[in-house]
Amino acid sequence: DIDYTVTKEIGKWTAGVGAFQENQLGKDKISGVSQVASVEENYGIGPIVGYNFGAVDLMATYNFGLMTHNEVGGNMLNIRLIAPLY
DSSP, X not given: OEEEEEEEEETTEEEEEEEEEEEOOSOOEXXXXXXXXXXXXXXXXXXXXXXXXXXXXXXXXXXXXXXXESSOOSOEEEEEEEOOOO
């Protein structure tokens, strides 16, 4: 998996665009035999918005599924709460 992120902070707000790609590098094997059409691909892109509450950040990403092959696909919403560990 590879994630791409481009954001800009405007005061306490963060806005940007994110994308991902997921590519299986080798074919699946059953009992040592490579399986036909078993390599997966999945791509998506979408907006990112976040807000800094001081001690923590809240960030939401929404990815529109662009292309999916041999994998579960569709749109994804991720919400992250980012907090320091110190």
